[in-house]
Amino acid sequence: MTMLKEGRPTAPEAVEDAHMAPATATGNRALMLEEKLIFEIGSTDTTGVDFAETPRVASRLGALARTDAIGLPGLSEQETVRHYTRLSRQNYAIDLGLFPLGSCTMKHNPRLNEKMARLPGFADIHPLQPQSTVQGALAVINQLAFWLIDLTGMHGVAMAPKAGAHGELCGLLCIRAALEARGDARQVVLVPESAHGTNPATAAFCGYKVEDIPATPEGRVDLEALKARLGPDVAAVMITNPNTCGLFERDMKVISDAVHAAGAFVYCDGANFNAIVGRVRPGDLGVDAMHINLHKTFSTPHGGGGPGSGPVVLSEALAPFGPLPYTARMADGTIHLIEEDNVGEEMPQSFGRMCAFHGQMGMFTRALTYILSHGADGLRQVAEDAVLNANYVLRSLEDVLDAPFGASGPCMHEALFSDKGLAEGFTTLDIAKGLIDEGFHPMTMYFPLVVHGAMLVEPTETESKAALDQFILALRSLAERAKAGDEALKGAPYHAPRRRLDETLAARKPVLTWSEQALAQAAE
Amino acid sequence: MTMLKEGRPTAPEAVEDAHMAPATATGNRALMLEEKLIFEIGSTDTTGVDFAETPRVASRLGALARTDAIGLPGLSEQETVRHYTRLSRQNYAIDLGLFPLGSCTMKHNPRLNEKMARLPGFADIHPLQPQSTVQGALAVINQLAFWLIDLTGMHGVAMAPKAGAHGELCGLLCIRAALEARGDARQVVLVPESAHGTNPATAAFCGYKVEDIPATPEGRVDLEALKARLGPDVAAVMITNPNTCGLFERDMKVISDAVHAAGAFVYCDGANFNAIVGRVRPGDLGVDAMHINLHKTFSTPHGGGGPGSGPVVLSEALAPFGPLPYTARMADGTIHLIEEDNVGEEMPQSFGRMCAFHGQMGMFTRALTYILSHGADGLRQVAEDAVLNANYVLRSLEDVLDAPFGASGPCMHEALFSDKGLAEGFTTLDIAKGLIDEGFHPMTMYFPLVVHGAMLVEPTETESKAALDQFILALRSLAERAKAGDEALKGAPYHAPRRRLDETLAARKPVLTWSEQALAQAAE
């Protein structure tokens, strides 16, 4: 052993003992640190913020001063930074690797977008400032609105909706308002079984009865069945295109024509717009309303669950019913925010306001930055590369994984596999958890519902070929293990911060907040 | 097993098989991702940056256009973000936990400081802009300079030095200039054996002969020996106070008086200023020059090795010899940057310029922000809490770890232990590597040189009692294992991204850059 004079060895002995690792006294494993709850480490008289002296005044709190203990622990700034840094390290994220959640479009989130959204001129302005003081912000909304219209070939756009589901709501409200305006109180919305849960939920949320549309064996809407069901009670048909099986609805235009002929409207779930942006305009397919998840196609970050933004593009028939407020460019170049205050007689049929202010400004600045960066040419390339990547995954794995619609033509931006052919007792979940150990986020599991043990893989265009190849390698290895019945796979993940978690227990005895009591009980 | 209708299990089987973890196909271990070199994953025709079109011009490159391949790989933005994010996750850092490197003052780096340094008014100004356009920046330098003087009780300050070692250089240049100005070409600098390596290196760097000062058995400078060595050949004595054994040099004032009486100067290494800031002014102890590591006491981040900043406070005797440029506030309130251009007859004895521009502006804004945040009261508290934390560690562990100077009085901001008493064959290195598995950065090892197997622990004031208690628990457990001769400890770390690395191999056959050739050889 080489050793310096101070007694320091400089070359290690070779080892073959990775599994000898003794448990640590702290429970930590080097850089994977266990972190307690703020309620366990903080205290109500510690703070990480200090303030200027409070002037003495006679309180005017209506004799309602809060005197009880609230129970909010504080931490010093250092402890706070550490708490959240440590927690963050227990997450997977796009920044770490491929995040192929089907239907979620987990593409790269450019940092320029974050920087632009934080310019004080955007981040530090109040929604009710006089319009003369927010012309730049209104220009952002207005420009984005126009470009979304250009990209979709539609007539108008509602910028207010705060996410995809909120956009669905906006679209259906427009449809209902349009129908009511012509005195036509239709009550049914048709939704394919493969649709995302928000579609039926939204339809129900605004008072519609939901009925299924059947699918063909090749994974598309059954046109004949649909036509047969159309009638005077049907208000709208909700279609996802490309659909959640990853296929383009070839008959979209025919469907739209049939729906329109039956006096109903076509709502398109635009969550999968990434597959066609710059190559196909939904307006050309007869769509009446479609939400666009800015947090998918236009790369605003998902943030662990939100926020998103779901502008809805509208056909000429629906545009007059859209929500307040909206922006309009005047002849003199100024941009007006049209709201209750100044709408006058301009938009008499608007269904009204659907959220407190003007939508998700912070997402608009990011999405506009994204569009400017890509341009018309880049966006078209986005769709092409997204589709190319998905087909590459599909065709590279269909020999080891069942691709139920592999014969239905090329897929669009996502590749769908099923659990068919795995050894007895092995499930999609095992493959998913195995991917975790391999350093990937799993694909969407068990959705769409039309396929047993569905695995929906959406790589997006921002993945390199090298990243895809590594992912394919990992998935192939897992498929082989699951087919061979490798029991070790059922224990995966082994290397993640936690082993598989018990969801049944969580739902059976819900513990939704921390309490001193729960702690005391646990200690017993 | 609970199972949803789509075939999804919701509760896991209980496991006892953590060590069954099979190797992954990718080599990744869930969130601990292996990452190749950019030269292995990038290509020279990929880029993560795009530019506006280049106008066509006739080149005026003096016929020296670069035509050879440079060999610089590029990555798309997504790949770049991933590469560096993954690499970052292989690092330990203050943001993850206690980083008790003795002599390094790894305290919390407030994020406000980062934000302020990035204001365009500070970050995006050129060092040679007309002074009328950079008054705010000059005010930052000037204000910081004055407050450093206040905090140290000195006469002047040189802001140019770019780190502690550069500050030492500045101080010794002042001393040499002052001696030469009086025609006194002394040639020797005295340095304690416990001093940081930069002290002797700096003295040698500017042409001095270096001699050791002996220490007393209790870990302080041997006053009598020092006095005996002083003489007409000694230019300066370099003392670290608090010293690197973590002790305050009680006799500092007596030493200074003796040094001055012998016609020499006292250079104080101020790396450990954190122990006394706001409580003791070095100027009151007879110091002539002292560098202040803004990246220690004033919390500018270490950044994995730098940059730092090392302003040097100077006594009245040395101030006239300080470097150019410097700032001066004029009667009209404007601040002038005094440099060759405008120094006139004002600073005839200045030893000149020691770096291209005006020092580490980016560190000045951070340090000033830090001082404003703490105030005089907070800085005093910093020293108190830093010393309290170190003594708490010292006294909590001296029963299991040898504390060679534990009887020499309270320690200051750092606690020193040795490897005495560990089982045969167990070293300080084993304890350090064990700490890694426990989730801590090791302490400074094998420094100072005066103690065998030294472990120098500097917790800093920004650690909570809970963090210290966990650290003490871990170190106690490791000390016990090393005393009991637990062989497993010699294999540590087990959980880090790498096991112990072979430094001998690295130095014997240095591979300092990547080359295609090296790759080809490895593949053989």
Place this chain on the structure above:
Amino acid sequence: MPLFDLKGRGLERNDMRYLPLTDTDRQAMLATIGAASIDDLFVDVPAEARLAGPIAGLPAHASELAVERHMTALARQNLSAGEAPFFLGAGAYRHHVPASVDHLIQRGEFLTAYTPYQPEIAQGTLQVLFEFQTQVARLLGCDVANASMYDGSTACWEAIGMARRITKRGKALLSSGLHPHYVSVAQTMAKFTGDALVHDAPTLDAATDIDVLIAAIDKDTSCVVVQYPDILGRIADLTPLADAAHAAGALLVAVVTEPVALGAIKAPGAMGADIVVGEGQSIGVGLQFGGPYLGLFACKQKYVRQMPGRLCGETVDAAGKRGFVLTLSTREQHIRREKATSNICTNSGLCALAFSIHMTLLGEKGLRELAALNHALACEAADRLARVPGVTLVNDSFFNEFTLVLNKDAREAVRNLADRGVLAGVSLGRLYPKAPEIAGGLIVAVTETTTVEDIEALATALEEELA
């Protein structure tokens, strides 16, 4: 239409900074797929719907530098709150957010993660949600809280819907002190769900409409919705209202648009509110011209299975270690589809994180100090502004926001003051264009970011404007 020449340039496939595939890659991949060209992958798109080239109307791709210049120029066309004396509130408040909050929410592992559907590698987000739910429940004085809604106004509507499901009644009484935008949102939805809403514009009195509401409760009432402090800044004890509602079998829904207030005044839950919703933007999120914001949603334990939105719960892993998962998802659209309690999916996760971090930095001590400071500065401002000739103060109770009556149309005054560089507050004319009788009203908010100089600037400008 772009303000600045973006200097975009034509398509060069390999130089888009966000797209990693090279043409060589593309060819190799097409070969694996067995397709001759990209176009072959789009065969299922009807020929007439395939676009031949890039869409007209949009510029070509532009460099980061050009885009940054363009966006910066747009940003500079706005007068940001930090550049002027600033007094706007009315549902969105300017507070100082510590720098560490924004630093932490930008950690890629938080920012670029999806909803935590794979809990083994999402414990970071999940533990934060569990902590957030606890913080919100405690702040609002409720048993449980969810993992966030879009914003306060949509949370408010969800509460009305939930009250309908619980009480099986369809009439909601909305206080005249409820934010008019929240009222509008509810009215929009009610048109379609058939709920009946009762509502008037507020009057400029010191007292709230609690007594009116109590009198209006009847056996058809599903809930009473009351804002606290209300749109004019007034604070009333909700206990009598809760009692009256409960006596009639109705629920009390309380709405809080300024959560900082709850560091100073009683929690609605503690006064008997069954559901408490709120806008969380004040803590951690910032103004952002109205969004994204943060809907807070909390209620009594017994109603938990009727709640909308995601919930995070505690559990254990296969090795017995504590961990967190999304739970009770049988309430949610992805499991229950048309029978879900709400259609919400994407929520305000990152804003919840920001809220939770800011709240952790504050802690109870900091929150109370912050609230006290807001209140004290607001008191000073109210006193100063009430001394301006032509100005009357409406409130006798308030937290950090109060209403003045000017001797002229406040909308005009606000616009004129903006021209002088003072952002004076929110006029009632803007909020209630159809209620000319209260058009003199001006809502003024004061927070820890307001300086004495700001207050003086507003007072002076008002003096000149009203003279």
Place this chain on the structure above:
Amino acid sequence: MPLFDLKGRGLERNDMRYLPLTDTDRQAMLATIGAASIDDLFVDVPAEARLAGPIAGLPAHASELAVERHMTALARQNLSAGEAPFFLGAGAYRHHVPASVDHLIQRGEFLTAYTPYQPEIAQGTLQVLFEFQTQVARLLGCDVANASMYDGSTACWEAIGMARRITKRGKALLSSGLHPHYVSVAQTMAKFTGDALVHDAPTLDAATDIDVLIAAIDKDTSCVVVQYPDILGRIADLTPLADAAHAAGALLVAVVTEPVALGAIKAPGAMGADIVVGEGQSIGVGLQFGGPYLGLFACKQKYVRQMPGRLCGETVDAAGKRGFVLTLSTREQHIRREKATSNICTNSGLCALAFSIHMTLLGEKGLRELAALNHALACEAADRLARVPGVTLVNDSFFNEFTLVLNKDAREAVRNLADRGVLAGVSLGRLYPKAPEIAGGLIVAVTETTTVEDIEALATALEEELA
């Protein structure tokens, strides 16, 4: 003296946002230690040196909000490069740094790590350094590069010192085209080390002083130090100089202050330079009023053991996996103390990271495009400015920087133009106050951030100034 009232307040021990200990903690810890009070821990400080209370002259601690306000106000007193037509260079260049660079260097694991002394948990920093060393070596055309120095000027001095150690000679010839601040730094050091330096101010000719230097080389010469492109922006082939130096047993040290140039022009190493040093600020780091910057240091393989600064090398771990460590540390102060090759310890690690990330984003393709764009814009600017009456262009070769001669003192012109909001360049009067014969010289730098409008603004302002 502070410009703004910081509203600090007196000491309240528990409310400092950065200090986690509570008074309760402190008492408990003192008890463990066995000390009665904090003062007892300072017993070794002589009584007369113990301060009784907070130091006078400094304010009390202040809130984040107050500090941010204060610093922002100071920042606003500066005219930042983005706010004006901007043409300064002369050793510090304004380039666009992609947003992702700053995002990544702020990852806590990079920002708040120390020097990688514990390689098992510092592979992130170490791999970056290994990549950085390779990038720098390739860019400069050398075999090896170190892990960074403070800045270009100190790297330059270190190179002279290294040449002395290698050649055992003490006379260095400094080109008149070497940045005058670099010359000053060398002169400062040489006063103490005894090296002899030969140097003159430049003349305003199109040709560099290569021939003069070749003629001056003699057997005492340790090295010739030449900047490329030089301070006036001129570019000369270094091969003859390298040959002449080598023939005399001397080394050629090349200095590059604008590394972007090496995307367009030959690398100094390829022309025979033995040591190439540079200022790396242009790539990834930003202007920052002069610091922190990034010293680049590269040389031929055979001189590696004479290099200053840290080196990262490849090795394997105990399980046989590739890993990286700091190596050859027997050159360094912490091992060799007074025998070290340099006293440097803390270097510019984070700036090296920023450089490396930016270079990875660029890649060879991007770097070449960036260089081409800089050069093209500079050519356009030079042509435009040369047409201004009273202006003559010195250079016939240049990359992105050239020198004009004005018909008046350029220092004054620069000041006057600044008053009109144009940051015109760097005057030779400021750099060479003792050389009045070149006081008409103005160094103008043009980068990808310069717009056509900026060039026009400078031309117009110069026309008016010189009329």
